[in-house]
Amino acid sequence: MTTTLWRRLPALLLILLPGIACLSAFSIWQAMNLLASDLEAQLRDPLSKAITEAGVNLPKQQPLNAFLVPRINSDLAALKPQRALGPIHSCRATVLQLRGEPFPTKTQIDRHILLNWIEGEQPKSLTLGLSCNIAWPTAIGIPLGLGTLALLIGICLLPPLPAGQQRVFESLIASGYEHSDALRHSQQWALLRPGQQHALDQLLDKPAIDPLDALQQITAHPFTRPGAQNWLTTALAVEDIDLAGALKIANAKDELVFYPQQYCVQVHGLSIPLPSTPFLYYLWYAQRKLACSDDDSWFVNPPSNNPDRHNAEELVALMESHGGHPKAINDLRDKGLRAKTLDQNRSKIKEELTQLLGEDLAAPYLFDVERDHKTARFKYRLSTPAARIRIVGDGAEGRTI
Amino acid sequence: MPSLPILCRTTTHYVLALIALACLPALGAWWYSQQHFEKLNLGDYLSYRCETGNYRDDSVFQVLTLTSAQAADLANQLCKNPLMKQRYGAVTITWHPRAFLTAKHIIEGKFHLLWNRHHVVHGLVPDAAAFYQAIVDTPRYALYWISRESPPELSEHYLKNRTIGFSNDQQSQTFYLRPMAALQAAGLHLRPEQQRFYPGVGALMEAFASGEVDIISGLRPSTVENDEQLHYTLLDENVPSGSWYLRRDLYRPDFACELATSLIKFDDMLDGPSTILLPGGCQ
Numbered sequence: 039m040t041t042t043l044w045r046r047l048p049a050l051l052l053i054l055l056p057g058i059a060c061l062s063a064f065s066i067w068q069a070m071n072l073l074a075s076d077l078e079a080q081l082r083d084p085l086s087k088a089i090t091e092a093g094v095n096l097p098k099q100q101p102l103n104a105f106l107v108p109r110i111n112s113d114l115a116a117l118k119p120q121r122a123l124g125p126i127h128s129c130r131a132t133v134l135q136l137r138g139e140p141f142p143t144k145t146q147i148d149r150h151i152l153l154n155w156i157e158g159e160q161p162k163s164l165t166l167g168l169s170c171n172i173a174w175p176t177a178i179g180i181p182l183g184l185g186t187l188a189l190l191i192g193i194c195l196l197p198p199l200p201a202g203q204q205r206v207f208e209s210l211i212a213s214g215y216e217h218s219d220a221l222r223h224s225q226q227w228a229l230l231r232p233g234q235q236h237a238l239d240q241l242l243d244k245p246a247i248d249p250l251d252a253l254q255q256i257t258a259h260p261f262t263r264p265g266a267q268n269w270l271t272t273a274l275a276v277e278d279i280d281l282a283g284a285l286k287i288a289n290a291k292d293e294l295v296f297y298p299q300q301y302c303v304q305v306h307g308l309s310i311p312l313p314s315t316p317f318l319y320y321l322w323y324a325q326r327k328l329a330c331s332d333d334d335s336w337f338v339n340p341p342s343n344n345p346d347r348h349n350a351e352e353l354v355a356l357m358e359s360h361g362g363h364p365k366a367i368n369d370l371r372d373k374g375l376r377a378k379t380l381d382q383n384r385s386k387i388k389e390e391l392t393q394l395l396g397e398d399l400a401a402p403y404l405f406d407v408e409r410d411h412k413t414a415r416f417k418y419r420l421s422t423p424a425a426r427i428r429i430v431g432d433g434a435e436g437r438t439i
Numbered sequence: 440m441p442s443l444p445i446l447c448r449t450t451t452h453y454v455l456a457l458i459a460l461a462c463l464p465a466l467g468a469w470w471y472s473q474q475h476f477e478k479l480n481l482g483d484y485l486s487y488r489c490e491t492g493n494y495r496d497d498s499v500f501q502v503l504t505l506t507s508a509q510a511a512d513l514a515n516q517l518c519k520n521p522l523m524k525q526r527y528g529a530v531t532i533t534w535h536p537r538a539f540l541t542a543k544h545i546i547e548g549k550f551h552l553l554w555n556r557h558h559v560v561h562g563l564v565p566d567a568a569a570f571y572q573a574i575v576d577t578p579r580y581a582l583y584w585i586s587r588e589s590p591p592e593l594s595e596h597y598l599k600n601r602t603i604g605f606s607n608d609q610q611s612q613t614f615y616l617r618p619m620a621a622l623q624a625a626g627l628h629l630r631p632e633q634q635r636f637y638p639g640v641g642a643l644m645e646a647f648a649s650g651e652v653d654i655i656s657g658l659r660p661s662t663v664e665n666d667e668q669l670h671y672t673l674l675d676e677n678v679p680s681g682s683w684y685l686r687r688d689l690y691r692p693d694f695a696c697e698l699a700t701s702l703i704k705f706d707d708m709l710d711g712p713s714t715i716l717l718p719g720g721c722q
Contacts, residue, residue, distance in 0.1 A: 092485055093507070097657075102507055106484055187464075195456050196444045217443075
């Protein structure tokens with residue numbers, strides 16, 4: 039917190055110091071104006087009346103001026119403001135002009151006060167020069183104190199965080215982190231890529247995930263692959279997958295990996311165990327995809343009255359080499375490869391993948407279907423491009439064609 | 440106690456908070472600058488005081504006069520007087536319009552020495568002599584009508600389109616009583632717009648000098664600038680200016696004589712000599 043606060047101090051001081059100078063100057067200027075107005079208001083009637091009365095029965099007023107001016111100067115020599123706490127300590131007023139007769143002074147004049155009145159039908163005037171002593175300690179001290187107070191409060195105020203950072207901050211607070219630690223950690227949010235920020239937002243929705251753990255781990259995963267957010271959502275929904283695993287899946291390569299020994303496929307890093315027979319049919323389609331060009335990998339469903347014996351043998355061999363179910367093997371031997379069997383196993387594969395991944399994520403790893411022009415029957419091939427198919431633990435381990 | 444730093448929920452809150460913080464010192468400085476003077480008490484500009492040098496006696500010799508002209512000089516003269524010093528610590532001279540003097544002042548003897556018209560003093564208290572003793576008659580003087588255009592005449596034809604200035608102090612012999620009486624005696628009745636009244640002698644003189652009025656009454660020479668270009672017509676050649684009255688209980692021949700001697704030194708205020716009224720004069 040200290041770093042956060044003091045980092046802003048130089049900029050705030052740049053505002054504070056000229057501000058205090060302006061406020062001090064303003065308060066002195068304003069106080070002098072008010073005092074000059076107040077003096078004028080207090081003197082306007084009584085002083086003009088006293089001057090007029092003093093000239094009773096005098097044919098010429100000039101000699102009286104010399105008598106009056108020292109009296110007036112004496113009366114106005116020590117003018118004290120009512121409130122001691124102010125920028126002006128004391129003032130004095132001196133007569134500069136009375137009824138047209140000048141009375142020069144060497145005193146520095148801060149404000150001029152002009153009093154006008156009528157004697158008989160003749161206008162008369164008196165000009166006073168107001169000189170004030172400034173109480174510099176308070177004239178500077180009060181604005182400085184108030185400015186410093188405002189500065190200290192200003193230092194302690196932070197603008198609202200960006201929405202994402204605010205969410206991280208609140209999650210950290212909710213998880214029991216100290217205010218200052220939460221603020222410090224939340225600043226990492228600004229360093230994340232947009233994909234990472236979006237993914238973090240998802241993670242913060244999961245009460246079971248520690249927000250700091252999520253924040254720290256997510257920095258290791260770029261979230262630049264298309265659909266990474268959806269894969270993260272899917273992975274987080276799968277039991278037994280922890281935060282690290284979910285992040286790995288979300289950022290995994292877009293590939294379909296077969297593990298024949300475990301009857302398991304790994305789709306975008308997410309392992310999906312399958313029953314042996316659907317797995318081996320899935321593997322058979324994958325091998326076709328790897329073995330042939332994209333157009334040749336189509337397999338037309340055999341006619342219902344004429345099972346495919348040749349491909350049945352290929353499948354039997356595949357199943358036997360990977361410990362396939364004897365019933366499925368016997369069935370193929372006895373009855374050949376039938377469209378119905380193929381349809382059932384593709385359906386099972388689709389069911390298993392869709393159940394876990396949802397239709398949208400599963401679709402690229404399932405089957406394309408078209409009607410064959412020659413036979414008018416349906417033909418199928420694996421949707422996944424061969425380049426993104428791998429078979430591990432087989433003769434073709436690591437092979438990508 | 441909120442944890443620091445405080446995070447604002449919205450940008451609006453943050454901006455409002457910053458504005459409030461900026462206003463804090465500004466409002467503080469504004470409040471801080473709201474200074475006013477303590478209530479001012481002006482001194483007395485109608486009096487002058489001097490010390491006699493007698494610091495054991497704090498009694499003050501009070502003098503009432505009609506004008507500030509030479510008032511301070513008179514007070515200083517009295518302060519220097521050894522007899523005054525023996526009896527008083529200070530002399531205060533005060534000047535007011537004639538109407539200031541009341542019967543109560545005379546009966547209670549508020550002033551030790553006062554200068555006023557005989558008719559004013561005795562008009563207020565017919566047996567004023569029981570309270571005050573006249574010790575000096577100040578000089579009598581000649582009073583004139585004064586005009587800038589031509590020698591003034593007390594005729595309807597002359598005054599037809601002219602205005603006359605008067606003092607609004609109806610006890611003023613020079614500027615109200617005598618000129619009004621002269622007009623009355625001549626059977627002349629001025630229209631209201633031909634009569635202008637002014638609050639003091641100074642204002643009356645300025646009105647005449649500026650041409651607001653055509654005719655005034657006054658002494659010769661007048662105090663108006665370029666007096667030599669003015670026209671004078673005698674109004675009254677023997678106008679009493681007044682008398683100095685000493686409070687009767689203070690009357691001692693030697694003290695009264697000292698006072699009278701000091702007072703006649705200021706004869707140059709008016710033409711002619713003052714007259715000491717003490718029986719047998721001053722030795």
